[in-house]
Structures are given as structure tokens and as C-alpha cells.
Amino acid sequence: MKLRSIHAMWGLLLMLGFASRTYAQSNFSLNDVPELKNKRAIHLILETGEAHGKAIPVIEAFTKKTGVPVQVERVASSGVYGKENVELMAGTGHYDVVYVETSWTTEWSDYLFKLKDLANKVDPGKYASLEKDMANMSPSILATGQAYGNQMVLPFYTFDMTMWVRQDVFDDPTEKANFKAKYGYELAAAKTWDQLHDQAAFFTRKKGEMLKGQPLDHDLFGLSMQAGAYQDNDETTARLWSMDADWVTVQKDSSGKITKFVITKKDKEALKAALTEYKGDLQWDSPGALTANFDFVVAQIGNGNAIIAPTIWANCTTWADGILKEKVPGGKIGAYPTPGGHPYTGAWSYGVAKSTKNPEAAYWLVRYLTSYEAGVRMFKEAGLIPGRIDVMETVAKDGPEYPLGMLAKYHINIWKATGANIPNYYYYNTKAGGKVYDNQIYVLAPALTGQKTVDEVVEDLTKQTIDLQNKFDKTASCVEEK
Amino acid sequence: MLSNSPPLTGPLAEREARKPTIWETLTSERYFRWTLLIPLLVLLAIFMLYPLIYSIYFSFHDWGMQGDPTFTGLHNYRQLVFDENFLMAFRRTLEVLVICIVVELGVGLGLALLWNRDFRGQNVVRGLSLLPLLVAPLILSLLWNFILDFNFGALNHVLQAIGLPKLNLWKPSIALFTICGMTIWQWLPFSTFVLLAGLKSLPRDVFEAARVDGASRWYTFRRLTLPMLTPLIMIIVVLRSMWLIRLFDPLFGTTRGGVNTELLDWITYRTSFVMFDIGYGSAMAIVSWAVTMALCLVMFRQLMKQMAPRT
Numbered sequence: 001m002k003l004r005s006i007h008a009m010w011g012l013l014l015m016l017g018f019a020s021r022t023y024a025q026s027n028f029s030l031n032d033v034p035e036l037k038n039k040r041a042i043h044l045i046l047e048t049g050e051a052h053g054k055a056i057p058v059i060e061a062f063t064k065k066t067g068v069p070v071q072v073e074r075v076a077s078s079g080v081y082g083k084e085n086v087e088l089m090a091g092t093g094h095y096d097v098v099y100v101e102t103s104w105t106t107e108w109s110d111y112l113f114k115l116k117d118l119a120n121k122v123d124p125g126k127y128a129s130l131e132k133d134m135a136n137m138s139p140s141i142l143a144t145g146q147a148y149g150n151q152m153v154l155p156f157y158t159f160d161m162t163m164w165v166r167q168d169v170f171d172d173p174t175e176k177a178n179f180k181a182k183y184g185y186e187l188a189a190a191k192t193w194d195q196l197h198d199q200a201a202f203f204t205r206k207k208g209e210m211l212k213g214q215p216l217d218h219d220l221f222g223l224s225m226q227a228g229a230y231q232d233n234d235e236t237t238a239r240l241w242s243m244d245a246d247w248v249t250v251q252k253d254s255s256g257k258i259t260k261f262v263i264t265k266k267d268k269e270a271l272k273a274a275l276t277e278y279k280g281d282l283q284w285d286s287p288g289a290l291t292a293n294f295d296f297v298v299a300q301i302g303n304g305n306a307i308i309a310p311t312i313w314a315n316c317t318t319w320a321d322g323i324l325k326e327k328v329p330g331g332k333i334g335a336y337p338t339p340g341g342h343p344y345t346g347a348w349s350y351g352v353a354k355s356t357k358n359p360e361a362a363y364w365l366v367r368y369l370t371s372y373e374a375g376v377r378m379f380k381e382a383g384l385i386p387g388r389i390d391v392m393e394t395v396a397k398d399g400p401e402y403p404l405g406m407l408a409k410y411h412i413n414i415w416k417a418t419g420a421n422i423p424n425y426y427y428y429n430t431k432a433g434g435k436v437y438d439n440q441i442y443v444l445a446p447a448l449t450g451q452k453t454v455d456e457v458v459e460d461l462t463k464q465t466i467d468l469q470n471k472f473d474k475t476a477s478c479v480e481e482k
Numbered sequence: 483m484l485s486n487s488p489p490l491t492g493p494l495a496e497r498e499a500r501k502p503t504i505w506e507t508l509t510s511e512r513y514f515r516w517t518l519l520i521p522l523l524v525l526l527a528i529f530m531l532y533p534l535i536y537s538i539y540f541s542f543h544d545w546g547m548q549g550d551p552t553f554t555g556l557h558n559y560r561q562l563v564f565d566e567n568f569l570m571a572f573r574r575t576l577e578v579l580v581i582c583i584v585v586e587l588g589v590g591l592g593l594a595l596l597w598n599r600d601f602r603g604q605n606v607v608r609g610l611s612l613l614p615l616l617v618a619p620l621i622l623s624l625l626w627n628f629i630l631d632f633n634f635g636a637l638n639h640v641l642q643a644i645g646l647p648k649l650n651l652w653k654p655s656i657a658l659f660t661i662c663g664m665t666i667w668q669w670l671p672f673s674t675f676v677l678l679a680g681l682k683s684l685p686r687d688v689f690e691a692a693r694v695d696g697a698s699r700w701y702t703f704r705r706l707t708l709p710m711l712t713p714l715i716m717i718i719v720v721l722r723s724m725w726l727i728r729l730f731d732p733l734f735g736t737t738r739g740g741v742n743t744e745l746l747d748w749i750t751y752r753t754s755f756v757m758f759d760i761g762y763g764s765a766m767a768i769v770s771w772a773v774t775m776a777l778c779l780v781m782f783r784q785l786m787k788q789m790a791p792r793t
Contacts, residue, residue, distance in 0.1 A: 082756060082758075085547065085758055086547070089547040089548060090547075110548075228737075228740055228741075229737065229738050229740025229741070230738060230740075286632055286633050287632050287650040287652075287653065288631060288632030288633045288650070290652060290653075290654070290740070290741055291652045291657075291736070291737055291740060291741060296631075296633070299633070299634055300633065305633060434757075434758075435546075435758065435759070438752070438756045438757055439757055442567075442739060442740070442744070442752065445740045445741070449654040449741050449742065450654065451654055451742055460566075468757070468759075471544070471546060471759070472548075
């Protein structure tokens with residue numbers, strides 16, 4: 001009996017050891033980077049900001065291990081496309097590792113290595129090694145970094161949208177009772193745009209009115225949105241996708257090849273409805289929303305000036321929460337899917353430029369920056385959310401329940417819920433993505449400010465999207481459904 | 483006379499006999515002006531003429547930085563004529579130009595007249611008022627964004643503290659005026675100091691004579707001060723017109739072309755360097771350049787007329 005117990009214990013220990021070994025092997029780390037002969041420095045862009053700065057030690061660790069110097073250029077996200085586009089098109093090789101917003105992936109696919117090809121060339125474990133690591137990443141986020149079925153980039157962090165609600169307010173018994181008495185249903189995170197409108201109207205209050213049983217010392221807005229000429233298109237995308245529509249419908253044949261880009265009647269009607277609703281929602285937001293970016297929304301929620309941010313970047317949550325803790329004692333943010341359940345998604349990702357003089361080091365740096373090890377670090381220290389399921393699972397299990405655990409669970413669920421739609425969305429299939437995306441920002445703005453009617457803006461956008469699409473993407477023609 | 487001169491001897495004769503060195507040629511009276519001018523002309527050709535010609539070339543092509551440019555003739559220019567966004571940006575730019583120049587000249591002249599008198603602390607006041615000119619316009623636009631933000635801006639905090647309602651200066655109906663205000667605030671010292679320098683250099687005897695003849699202050703200002711300052715006013719108008727047509731920085735830190743504030747330079751930048759529609763963007767740039775040239779040429783001729791000696 002005793003001997004059997006000892007055998008059983010040994011067996012258990014062996015199994016545990018094996019299990020932990022398998023787990024450790026599945027997580028790529030710096031130790032898996034082979035000796036690199038080419039020590040030529042590589043150059044990449046890292047976004048500005050304190051959070052992104054947390055990646056510097058990760059990059060330094062790479063240099064220490066490999067002996068390859070890495071020159072980091074700090075650039076604000078709005079300046080990345082212009083800087084990289086010029087260098088890529090000119091083939092200068094200035095950026096070895098390319099920082100890519102995933103809606104530009106297809107556009108830049110001619111200038112980036114297919115990661116499969118590169119892995120087979122420089123990775124001793126070949127593509128299988130990369131594939132094994134990619135199995136731990138979100139399939140939907142990976143899909144946003146593909147061009148024509150080829151993985152071009154790996155996600156550094158995702159900018160999945162979410163809806164913030166002031167959880168402490170939503171959980172307050174007085175507010176819950178008052179809401180139910182007025183609208184006839186329970187106060188809970190809105191699943192539809194109509195519910196959102198009820199809540200936005202309910203929480204828009206004047207100074208002196210009550211919130212959670214206390215008089216307000218400032219005006220309170222039901223909503224906070226980023227409706228400036230900066231990200232108004234992303235907010236619109238979440239609305240469009242929730243209507244099962246898109247900016248442009250991508251038509252493919254049975255082999256998956258794109259045959260046509262069509263702005264369907266349904267797309268146009270959905271866009272009109274989305275913009276009308278978006279404009280209407282601004283009545284419950286601060287007048288400052290019309291020139292607002294995400295930082296404004298963070299400040300509004302963090303300072304307790306607004307209750308719901310229906311379409312905001314999930315990776316800003318820890319930032320807003322930090323302010324909220326300081327400014328509103330007891331304040332807490334809840335993260336939920338945007339109304340309609342199809343938040344805008346994608347990732348800031350890294351790929352390898354074809355023009356690089358050191359593809360091997362660039363490949364391994366991309367692998368490391370997007371690894372489990374770096375992901376855990378960036379998530380816990382910077383609040384930037386990597387596109388990796390394994391990181392989310394680790395944090396959901398072992399990390400603090402709030403806010404990181406909440407965000408991890410949110411992402412695991414939203415990736416499962418929306419993954420199937422991603423590969424067909426227009427942004428991830430067009431070579432004109434960068435241009436169309438930026439143009440949308442400016443064309444949409446007059447509809448929100450009232451300078452033009454929604455119908456006029458939709459017509460303008462239709463015409464300009466077709467022009468840009470046909471000008472910059474010759475893979476298939478773009479037409480309007482008549 | 484020359485034939486009677488004694489023949490040159492010694493080093494002078496040697497120098498006369500041999501060919502002049504390059505240095506001697508370059509520094510000779512005949513070529514010295516060109517020696518000084520050519521480096522400048524070469525630099526101008528490289529950094530001004532070459533890009534200009536290249537832009538003109540691209541303006542007749544369709545090019546998105548991929549592949550070879552495709553010749554499209556006047557297509558880009560034809561498109562511009564019907565491009566509502568471009569025309570709106572053009573109109574807004576003219577509005578900004580007129581508003582800024584009128585206000586800067588009016589207020590600048592008023593301040594210059596005020597500061598033309600001696601007063602206590604004049605040097606401090608004059609020194610401090612120069613400060614806006616010393617700050618980079620982009621930094622200023624970011625600062626103004628912080629000051630004017632509806633919810634978190636310093637201005638509204640002050641207004642609320644004294645019991646006044648908040649102001650939304652970024653409403654589409656007034657945002658362009660806010661941009662004008664920012665620009666005027668920065669550039670007002672320029673016109674003020676140019677005009678002040680002009681006032682300081684006016685001949686005193688003419689004004690003394692007018693005073694002795696019993697001319698009123700208004701009459702003196704209208705018939706003496708203003709005409710004498712006209713060349714300087716023209717210089718301010720020419721320079722500010724050139725700069726205002728290219729106004730860009732105030733938008734970058736604030737509206738980024740939204741809320742009815744997209745100007746000519748912003749739409750050109752957006753088309754060329756955000757959407758990388760280089761052909762169309764070049765056409766916009768060329769139109770902007772041509773307008774600037776035309777405006778400045780007209781004003782420059784006026785300036786020259788003003789400055790020409792009167793008989």
C-alpha cells in the first residue's frame with residue numbers, strides 16, 4: 001500500500017512535470033531565439049505614451065540576448081501611417097520591423113514578408129514553430145492581420161472596442177429602482193442601441209440633481225463619445241457592424257478570391273441609420289464631444305462627468321480606472337460589448353519589411369514583442385491588451401479580478417462571439433484601407449456637426465470610397481449597387 | 483592717352499600678361515555679384531525650384547506612390563473645380579486671411595500708437611508682448627486646445643469660478659473664428675512692432691508743422707501718419723497673406739480640420755500625406771501656390787508704387 005502510494009506520487013509528479021514542461025514549451029520565450037549572426041541594427045516604431053514605453057525593457061532584453069541593437073522611434077499613432085508608408089513605398093528599408101494598424105495590412109502586403117515564408121527561412125522550427133505560438137493568439141485578431149489568407153503581421157496589442165458603464169452607478173439600488181420605474185425593465189449594460197438611448201437620457205442630469213442619492217456638483221452626461229475628426233469612423237463602424245452591414249461589401253468566389261467590392265443599398269441605408277443615431281446620441285454628450293478623441297472620453301468617465309462610453313478602446317480601461325479611483329471614490333468601470341455586440345476591432349501589430357537588411361533579427365523581434373512573455377508584461381504593467389488567448393486566460397485565472405481580470409474575460413468572450421465575421425469585413429480585405437479609413441474620418445464629421453445632412457454625407461462618402469478603392473486597389477473593381 | 487603711357491614692367495606687367503586666376507575672376511568687379519548670388523540661386527533651385535517643378539509634374543499625373551505615375555493631363559485640375567471640400571477650404575482660407583489681416587492691422591496699429599508714447603514699464607510690456615511670437619505655433623495650438631476644451635479647459639474653469647456659463651468655442655459655427663483668434667493672438671506682436679518701428683522713424687518736423695497749422699489729431703493721423711505708414715502696412719499685408727494661406731499648425735493641435743475648419747493647407751496635407759494621393763494633392767498645392775503668387779504680386783506692385791519716389 002505504502003509502495004503503491006509512493007509509485008502513485010511519483011507518477012503524479014512526473015505527470016505534473018510533463019504538463020508544466022508542455023505548457024512552458026508552448027510559450028515562446030527569448031531562450032528560443034537562436035544565435036543571430038547578422039548583428040546589423042534594426043529599426044522600428046513604438047507609439048508615444050507612458051504605456052507603450054513599457055515595451056522598452058522588452059526590446060532591451062531582446063538586444064541583450066541577441067546582441068542586435070534596436071533603434072526605437074517614438075511616434076504618435078496618428079503619424080505612423082504617413083512615416084512608414086513613404087519608407088515602404090520607396091523601399092528604403094528604413095523600418096525593418098513595421099508597425100501596422102491591421103486595416104492597412106492588405107494595403108502593405110506587397111511590402112511585407114509573409115510570415116510563413118519568413119519562418120520557413122529563418123526559424124529552425126520552421127513555420128510549425130510559429131504556428132504553434134499563433135495557436136495561442138485570438139483567431140479573430142489574427143484574421144485582421146492577414147492579407148489574402150496569408151498572415152502578414154502579429155498582434156502587439158488589440159484595440160478592441162468595448163462599452164464602459166459606471167458599474168457602481170449601475171449597481172446602485174436607488175438608480176436601479178428609479179430606472180425600472182421609468183422604463184419598465186432592469187438597469188443593465190445596454191445590449192441594443194434603443195436601451196442605450198434610454199440609459200443615456202436617464203443619466204443626463206443637471207448640477208444639483210441626485211446621483212446615487214447624492215446631489216451632483218456638476219452637470220452629468222449620459223454618454224461620452226469620441227466624435228471629433230479623429231475616430232468618428234471607428235465609432236460608426238461599431239454601429240454599422242451591429243446592423244450586419246459594412247462600409248463596403250466584399251464579394252468573393254468559392255475559392256475565397258475577391259471578385260468585387262460593392263457598396264450595397266443595405267450598406268448605404270445602414271450607414272444613414274448609424275449616422276442618424278450617432279448624431280442623435282450626441283444630445284446626451286458634452287458639446288466637447290465634437291472635437292473629442294479617446295483621451296477626452298477617458299477624462300469624462302474618469303472624472304465622473306459621464307456614465308456610459310458606448311464605443312471606446314478597451315485598452316484605455318486601466319487608464320480611465322486610474323483616474324476614476326482618484327476622482328470618484330468608490331467609482332468602478334464595467335466593460336461590456338458595444339450595443340449590438342460587434343465592436344470595432346483590430347490590432348496594432350508588427351510585421352517584417354521585405355526591404356530589411358536583417359530579416360532574421362526582425363522576425364525574432366516580432367516574435368518576441370508578440371509573445372506570451374511580452375504580452376503578460378504589457379497587459380499587467382501598461383494595460384495594453386495583447387491579442388493572445390493564453391495571456392487572457394492567465395490573467396483571468398491568476399491576475400487581479402478588477403480591472404485586468406474583467407478585461408481578460410471580456411476579450412475571451414468577445415473574440416469567440418465575433419470571430420466568424422472578421423475575415424469578411426471590408427477593412428481587412430482592401431488594399432486601399434489606409435486611404436479609405438482616413439478619408440472616412442473627415443467625410444463623416446460634417447454629418448455629426450450638422451454642417452451637412454446625413455444623406456449628403458453618405459453620398460459624398462460613397463463617391464469618394466469608390467474613387468479611392470478603384471484608384472488604390474486594382475484587385476477588383478468597386479461599384480455602387482443601383 | 484593710353485598710347486602715351488609708359489609700358490608696364492615688373493610684377494604688374496607679368497600679371498597683365500598672364501590669364502587671371504579663377505579667384506581673380508570671381509572677385510573681379512564684373513563677376514563679383516554673381517559670385518555672391520550663385521550659391522543662393524543654387525540652393526533656391528534645389529530646395530524651391532526642383533520641388534516646384536516636380537509638383538507641377540505630379541499635378542498632371544495620377545500617382546499613389548506605387549508603380550509609375552500615370553499621365554492624366556488636366557484631370558486633377560478639373561476635379562478641383564468641382565471638389566466641394568477643396569472649394570470650401572479655399573473659401574475658409576480667404577475668410578481667415580481677411581479676418582486676421584484686418585484685426586492684426588487694426589489692433590496692431592492701435593497698440594503701436596499707444597506704445598509710441600513713453601510710459602512707465604514700457605520695456606517690460608513690449609518685451610512680454612513679444613512672447614507669443616517666440617513659441618512654436620504647434621506648441622501654441624496644443625496649449626490653446628487645453629485652454630479652450632469645453633469640459634477641462636482653463637477658460638471654462640475660470641468662467642465657472644466667477645459664475646458664468648461655459649463657452650463652447652469649438653462649435654462648428656464659430657470654430658473658424660477661434661482658429662482666427664489663436665492666430666491673431668500669436669501674430670499681433672508682429673504687426674504691432676513693425677508699425678511701432680515705422681512710427682518711431684517718422685519725421686517729427688512734418689508733425690510739428692501740422693500742429694502749428696492747427697491740424698486736428700484725426701486729420702494728422704489720416705493725412706500724415708497713415709500715408710507714411712502705408713509701405714509698412716503693405717509689407718505686413720504681403721507677408722501675412724503668404725503665411726496665412728499656408729496656415730496649418732493651429733489646426734493640428736486642435737480640430738484637425740473638423741468642425742468646419744479645414745483650410746487649404748490642411749486639405750492639401752491630408753490629400754498628399756494622409757491619403758497619399760500625390761497627383762491630386764500636388765494639384766491642390768499648385769493652385770495654392772498660384773493664388774499666393776497672384777495675391778502677392780498684386781500687393782507687391784502696390785507696395786512698389788507706394789515706395790516709388792514722388793515727383
